[in-house]
Amino acid sequence: MAPQLDGYFKQVDTSAGKFIERLRQAVAIPSISAEPQRRPDVVRMSKFLEEQLKSIGATVQAHPLGPQPGHPELELPPVLVARYGNDKNKRTVLVYGHYDVQPAEKSDGWNSEPFELTIDEKDRMFGRGSTDDKGPVLGWINAIQAHQEANIDFPVNLMMCFEGMEEYGSEGLEDFIHKEAKQGGVLHGADVVCISDNYWLGTEKPCLTYGLRGCNYYGVTISGPGQDLHSGVFGGSAQEPMTDLVRVLGSLVDTHGQIQIPGVMDMVAPVTDEEKDLYPGIAYSMDNLFESLGSKTSIHEDKDRTLMARWRFPSLSVHGIEGAFAGAGAKTVIPAKVTGKFSIRTVPNIESDKLDQIVFKHVKDIFAKLGSKNTLDVQLIHAGPWWVASPKHWNFEAAGKAVERVFGIKPDFTREGGSIPITITFEQATGKNVLLLPMGSSTDAAHSINEKLDRRNYIEGIKLLGAYLHYVAEEKMD
Amino acid sequence: MAPQLDGYFKQVDTSAGKFIERLRQAVAIPSISAEPQRRPDVVRMSKFLEEQLKSIGATVQAHPLGPQPGHPELELPPVLVARYGNDKNKRTVLVYGHYDVQPAEKSDGWNSEPFELTIDEKDRMFGRGSTDDKGPVLGWINAIQAHQEANIDFPVNLMMCFEGMEEYGSEGLEDFIHKEAKQGGVLHGADVVCISDNYWLGTEKPCLTYGLRGCNYYGVTISGPGQDLHSGVFGGSAQEPMTDLVRVLGSLVDTHGQIQIPGVMDMVAPVTDEEKDLYPGIAYSMDNLFESLGSKTSIHEDKDRTLMARWRFPSLSVHGIEGAFAGAGAKTVIPAKVTGKFSIRTVPNIESDKLDQIVFKHVKDIFAKLGSKNTLDVQLIHAGPWWVASPKHWNFEAAGKAVERVFGIKPDFTREGGSIPITITFEQATGKNVLLLPMGSSTDAAHSINEKLDRRNYIEGIKLLGAYLHYVAEEKMD
Numbered sequence: 001m002a003p004q005l006d007g008y009f010k011q012v013d014t015s016a017g018k019f020i021e022r023l024r025q026a027v028a029i030p031s032i033s034a035e036p037q038r039r040p041d042v043v044r045m046s047k048f049l050e051e052q053l054k055s056i057g058a059t060v061q062a063h064p065l066g067p068q069p070g071h072p073e074l075e076l077p078p079v080l081v082a083r084y085g086n087d088k089n090k091r092t093v094l095v096y097g098h099y100d101v102q103p104a105e106k107s108d109g110w111n112s113e114p115f116e117l118t119i120d121e122k123d124r125m126f127g128r129g130s131t132d133d134k135g136p137v138l139g140w141i142n143a144i145q146a147h148q149e150a151n152i153d154f155p156v157n158l159m160m161c162f163e164g165m166e167e168y169g170s171e172g173l174e175d176f177i178h179k180e181a182k183q184g185g186v187l188h189g190a191d192v193v194c195i196s197d198n199y200w201l202g203t204e205k206p207c208l209t210y211g212l213r214g215c216n217y218y219g220v221t222i223s224g225p226g227q228d229l230h231s232g233v234f235g236g237s238a239q240e241p242m243t244d245l246v247r248v249l250g251s252l253v254d255t256h257g258q259i260q261i262p263g264v265m266d267m268v269a270p271v272t273d274e275e276k277d278l279y280p281g282i283a284y285s286m287d288n289l290f291e292s293l294g295s296k297t298s299i300h301e302d303k304d305r306t307l308m309a310r311w312r313f314p315s316l317s318v319h320g321i322e323g324a325f326a327g328a329g330a331k332t333v334i335p336a337k338v339t340g341k342f343s344i345r346t347v348p349n350i351e352s353d354k355l356d357q358i359v360f361k362h363v364k365d366i367f368a369k370l371g372s373k374n375t376l377d378v379q380l381i382h383a384g385p386w387w388v389a390s391p392k393h394w395n396f397e398a399a400g401k402a403v404e405r406v407f408g409i410k411p412d413f414t415r416e417g418g419s420i421p422i423t424i425t426f427e428q429a430t431g432k433n434v435l436l437l438p439m440g441s442s443t444d445a446a447h448s449i450n451e452k453l454d455r456r457n458y459i460e461g462i463k464l465l466g467a468y469l470h471y472v473a474e475e476k477m478d
Numbered sequence: 479m480a481p482q483l484d485g486y487f488k489q490v491d492t493s494a495g496k497f498i499e500r501l502r503q504a505v506a507i508p509s510i511s512a513e514p515q516r517r518p519d520v521v522r523m524s525k526f527l528e529e530q531l532k533s534i535g536a537t538v539q540a541h542p543l544g545p546q547p548g549h550p551e552l553e554l555p556p557v558l559v560a561r562y563g564n565d566k567n568k569r570t571v572l573v574y575g576h577y578d579v580q581p582a583e584k585s586d587g588w589n590s591e592p593f594e595l596t597i598d599e600k601d602r603m604f605g606r607g608s609t610d611d612k613g614p615v616l617g618w619i620n621a622i623q624a625h626q627e628a629n630i631d632f633p634v635n636l637m638m639c640f641e642g643m644e645e646y647g648s649e650g651l652e653d654f655i656h657k658e659a660k661q662g663g664v665l666h667g668a669d670v671v672c673i674s675d676n677y678w679l680g681t682e683k684p685c686l687t688y689g690l691r692g693c694n695y696y697g698v699t700i701s702g703p704g705q706d707l708h709s710g711v712f713g714g715s716a717q718e719p720m721t722d723l724v725r726v727l728g729s730l731v732d733t734h735g736q737i738q739i740p741g742v743m744d745m746v747a748p749v750t751d752e753e754k755d756l757y758p759g760i761a762y763s764m765d766n767l768f769e770s771l772g773s774k775t776s777i778h779e780d781k782d783r784t785l786m787a788r789w790r791f792p793s794l795s796v797h798g799i800e801g802a803f804a805g806a807g808a809k810t811v812i813p814a815k816v817t818g819k820f821s822i823r824t825v826p827n828i829e830s831d832k833l834d835q836i837v838f839k840h841v842k843d844i845f846a847k848l849g850s851k852n853t854l855d856v857q858l859i860h861a862g863p864w865w866v867a868s869p870k871h872w873n874f875e876a877a878g879k880a881v882e883r884v885f886g887i888k889p890d891f892t893r894e895g896g897s898i899p900i901t902i903t904f905e906q907a908t909g910k911n912v913l914l915l916p917m918g919s920s921t922d923a924a925h926s927i928n929e930k931l932d933r934r935n936y937i938e939g940i941k942l943l944g945a946y947l948h949y950v951a952e953e954k955m956d
Contacts, residue, residue: 213710217808226772227926232691232896235823236735236793237767237784239775243731246796246818250728253721255848257714289715294704294814297717297851306715315714317812318724322805325798325819330695330859332821332896334795336772340724341803343810345713372733373775381808418710418810448705 003155003470005405009463011150012142016459019142020125022052023458024117026099026134027127033077033100033168042077042164045099049080049137049162056144058084058160061186065165065172076172077164081186084144085157091473092157094190094430096422097137097197098166101129102447109449123455131453132446136196136439136461137162143466155473159190166197166422169382174425181429192395192472193426193434196465200441200457201307201414205283206403206464208396209436211311211415212423214346214386216355219322220248220363223337224374231332241338242324244372249340251366253316257299257309259344261362264314267350271308279304282412292442311415314350318342345417346386356380384421393433394478398471405471406464437468481633481948483883487941489628490620494937497620498603500530501936502595504577504612505605511555511578511646520555520642523577527558527615527640534622536562536638539664543643543650554650555642559664562622563635569951570635572668572908574900575615575675576644579607580925587927601933609931610924614674614917614939615640621944633951637668644675644900647860652903659907670873670950671904671912674943678919678935679785679892683761684881684942686874687914689789689893690901692824692864694833697800698726698841701815702852709810719816720802722850727818729844731794735777735787737822739840742792745828749786757782760890770920789893792828796820823895824864834858862899871911872956876949883949884942915946 012019031045032038046062053060062078077100104114110126112118117127129135140160147154165171180187201207222241229238253259284303290296300306309315323338325331344355363378390396391413403411420436427434439461445451490497509523510516524540531538540556555578582592588604590596595605607613618638625632643649658665679685700719707716731737762781768774778784787793801816803809822833841856868874869891881889898914905912917939923929 215710215810217810224771224773224775227923229771230896230925231793231795231797231821232693232823232894233788234771235795235821235895236787236791237777237895238771238773239733239735239777240795242796242798244733246724246727247733249724255717255722255725255850255852257717293702293707293712293716295702295716297702299715299717309714310711313714315709317709317713317718317810318720318802319709319809319811320720320803320813321799322803324796324804326800326802326804328800330819330821331797332693332695332795333797335798341808343709343713343808345710370733374733416710417713417715418708445705447708 003467003474005467005470007150008146008152008466011146012459012463012466015142015146015149019138019459019462020455022138022142023125023130023135026138027117027129028115030115031100031129031164032103033165034103036071036074039074039077042100046078046080046164049099052141053080053082056084056141056148058082058144063176065176068171079173079176080160080162082160083157085154087157090155090157091191092159092189093469093472094159094161094187094193095140096161096193096195096426097140098133098163099137100164100167101132101134102167104128111450119455124452125455125458126450126452128451130451131440131444132451133166133197135453135458139196139439139462139465142462143469146462146466155470158469159187161187170422173422177425177429190430190432192432193430194437194468195420195423195426195434196437196439197420198416198436198438199444199446200438201282201284201412202288203441203443205409205412206407207412207414207438208391208399208403209414209416209438210391210396211388212386212419213311213417214352214384215343215419216346216352216383217341217343217381218359219339219341219379219381220245221337221339221377222248222374225334225336228336229334231334234334238334239373240334241374242335244367244370244374245321245338245340247370248363248366249318249342252318252342257315259314259316261359263358264344264355267354268313269348271312279307282307282414288442310417312347314347315345316342348386348388350386352383352385384419385424387424387427388415389427389434394475395433395435395472398475399435399437399468401471402464402467405467406460481945481952483945483948485628486624486630486944489624490937490940490944493620493624493627497616497937497940498933500616500620501603501608501613504616505595505607506593508593509578509607509642510581511643512581514549514552517552517555520578524556524558524642527577530619531558531560534562534619534626536560536622541654543654546649557651557654558640560638561635563632565635568633568635569669570637570667571947571950572637572639572665572671572904573618574639574671574673574904575618576611576641577615578642578645579610579612580645582606589928597933602930603933603936604928604930606929608929609918609922610929611644611675613931613936617674617917617940617943620940621947624940624944633948636947637665639665648900651900655903656907668908668910670910671908672915672946673898673901673904673912674915674917675898676894676914676916677922677924678916679760679762679890680766681919681921683887683890684885685890685892685916686869686877686881687892687894687916688869688874689866690864690897691789691895692830692862693821693897694824694830694861695819695821695859696837697817697819697857697859698723699815699817699855700852703812703814706814707812709812712812716812717851718812719852720813722845722848722852723799723816723818725848726841726844727796727820730796730820735793737792737794739837741836742822742833745832746791747826749790757785760785760892766920788895790825792825793823794820826864826866828864830861830863862897863902865902865905867905867912872953873911873913873950876953877913877915877946879949880942880945883945884938
């Protein structure tokens with residue numbers, strides 16, 4: 001029997017103003033985890049959430065994580081673990097979100113104050129954290145509140161895990177989850193896991209996400225002179241690390257995205273015909289891509305190959321150079337030590353360790369050919385694995401029905417090009433299926449200037465989260 | 479008849495402590511011209527110099543230069559023009575120096591406080607500006623004072639021009655010199671010009687400098703997306719400006735310093751046999767180079783080719799990239815717009831305009847071969863011409879005799895790899911011979927951490943500046 005959701009939906013619409021006000025209060029707290037001086041604001045944000053959770057009758061514990069690695073004077077913000085409902089006849093759903101945000105300054109190019117929720121005539125709600133990830137986090141709280149206000153029984157036990165360091169590598173969280181997901185831990189006992197921290201593929205059609213690329217991030221350091229040199233005095237008599245580095249970086253990938261490191265593509269799982277058939281039906285167009293890019297500088301000319309390139313093929317990006325002149329204007333320096341940064345997005349069946357070896361060998365081979373007296377060092381800075389789940393799991397089935405109920409359309413089943421390492425941590429620690437259930441759309445500009453969440457995505461998203469819990473409560477387990 | 483200098487030299491030795499104290503006071507003023515918030519310190523430094531000049535009986539005028547271009551709220555520091563002596567029977571020598579300094583922070587790696595003159599057991603006097611250029615500027619003042627204290631007639635009329643923006647492009651100075659060197663101007667009437675703002679080739683033997691390389695500084699901008707992108711989401715589907723840029727930058731020069739841009743080397747004046755013969759006698763060794771580099775990563779294996787590479791061949795250095803990720807750690811950004819910065823040091827007979835055309839064409843050709851949809855822009859950021867004077871001029875002859883009198887050795891006649899654009903301005907504006915007469919040595923680390931001036935170079939340098947004025951007063955004009 002399909003869940004009765006009309007009362008709940010109506011209540012969400014009725015309470016929409018209140019829910020937007022809650023988001024406004026959350027956005028007003030600049031909880032930037034990457035900036036040590038903002039740490040008190042991150043903690044203030046955790047207190048705000050704690051109050052909101054308590055106000056709807058959830059029990060909340062703020063778990064300290066100790067000092068930040070490398071910053072003994074700086075305490076990590078707490079992980080909030082909240083519970084709503086403790087009925088052993090109900091299923092238990094573990095949800096995750098984060099209450100910290102990316103850095104933002106008006107002067108970066110924002111059209112409005114980044115920490116004032118600003119709603120325009122198209123009902124776009126601009127503000128840092130609106131979509132990433134304060135909107136979704138509050139979505140769970142709002143869903144509970146709307147059930148109470150409409151006097152509808154909450155269908156599951158909800159276990160919520162909200163962290164404050166996601167935008168800075170989720171410091172300390174992995175160990176916490178592994179420890180607390182065990183018998184006796186505060187995260188033990190979930191039947192399924194749901195994370196709302198990614199985005200629709202486009203702007204109209206919701207999606208459920210069952211795969212993520214991994215990321216191996218490398219640094220190539222080339223050094224020579226004992227200190228930076230003046231190019232007038234030493235240009236022509238010293239071998240320059242930058243000369244070598246740009247040649248090494250130029251050997252990694254071509255304009256068309258083809259990775260030039262021998263052996264990388266050999267590890268990629270071949271595209272099956274069955275897989276190929278999945279793509280044509282997905283609601284995405286080159287215009288969607290062009291809109292997100294803000295340009296037409298795509299590698300591929302068609303949608304299917306673009307999505308495959310994003311989801312199931314590796315890519316290599318050169319991010320920048322540490323140690324070289326990076327300012328405006330002109331500086332006649334010969335940098336003594338420069339580190340090129342690049343990363344490879346990984347997919348099945350790339351083995352992380354083997355990839356490292358291939359990358360190191362390639363970089364060393366290219367450098368050797370230069371015949372340079374400079375010194376090379378290449379290293380892995382960090383690695384996060386790729387993840388692919390089964391979209392046929394009952395957790396996904398339930399979410400698919402919820403999407404259809406709220407939006408009147410079946411969701412696309414998507415993968416993501418980026419990595420959300422905590423996804424795999426939850427999967428491994430709980431042994432349960434993890435669903436990525438996005439609230440925001442592809443145009444939300446998370447991490448960029450003018451981040452926003454559309455009113456529709458927020459309000460319908462609250463309906464979706466609630467509906468999902470009803471369906472997951474009833475769905476036949478595999 | 480050789481000038482009688484013993485009394486003057488003895489007085490300089492006697493007053494050495496006072497002269498070092500004067501340098502200590504000057505170094506203590508952090509007159510960093512590149513940092514707007516330090517502008518009051520630059521002005522404070524000009525006042526200090528003004529007081530010192532007045533204390534020895536010079537007349538001083540502080541000439542305002544108006545607001546800094548691009549910074550209407552920021553007044554440029556004044557040019558100080560001082561005169562000591564106004565005897566129409568004496569020759570008039572125009573000297574130039576600058577009282578501003580490069581940025582410096584202890585945390586950059588200094589072993590001592592950069593703005594506290596710190597003298598070690600080897601009599602090395604560490605401090606920002608010690609050698610560049612406060613030591614030489616005070617050298618002229620000290621020379622006057624020692625003459626007064628020893629009761630020796632000052633041999634020339636000394637016209638001093640000291641600016642406060644040298645380390646930031648000598649903003650406003652060029653126009654000032656051209657205007658004031660004319661009949662009726664405050665810089666009119668010099669017989670010769672002397673600039674003490676460069677360095678010995680090594681550490682033991684003084685030199686006189688008669689040539690400088692020029693510098694054409696370029697920016698290559700490649701842009702594509704409307705804003706920075708997340709490499710997880712867009713890696714593989716968007717053409718990346720950085721991918722193109724590192725390939726373009728990699729096409730400019732090789733590890734061995736060979737410029738790869740067709741046509742550049744064709745413009746370089748051939749090395750004559752006569753010229754070749756100048757090099758073996760010059761006091762310089764590969765060990766001198768290795769010491770300055772702090773490494774053995776030289777391009778050439780022998781001294782002569784190293785000096786030629788520095789003085790009379792062009793070189794190309796890649797300085798860095800604006801717009802890419804330049805920080806520590808890992809950031810998974812696809813930069814939307816990146817500008818690679820590189821410069822070419824120019825020599826006779828490279829024509830600046832023609833060089834620009836050749837560079838632009840090469841960059842465009844390489845970019846076209848990439849087949850990229852991104853947008854390319856290449857531009858000249860600034861250009862300063864090369865300069866070569868006659869080392870046979872009587873100004874150089876006088877300086878050569880002064881060196882021999884003070885140090886007991888004939889100087890090397892050198893060129894410099896760097897550019898001092900104001901040299902050419904003085905030559906053009908006054909129509910007189912310009913001599914570069916360095917005080918510091920090759921190990922002084924101007925612009926770097928731990929900048930220093932050896933006590934010997936300062937004290938003997940004061941003797942040299944004074945002796946030079948005596949010889950220049952008597953030398954037979956060509």
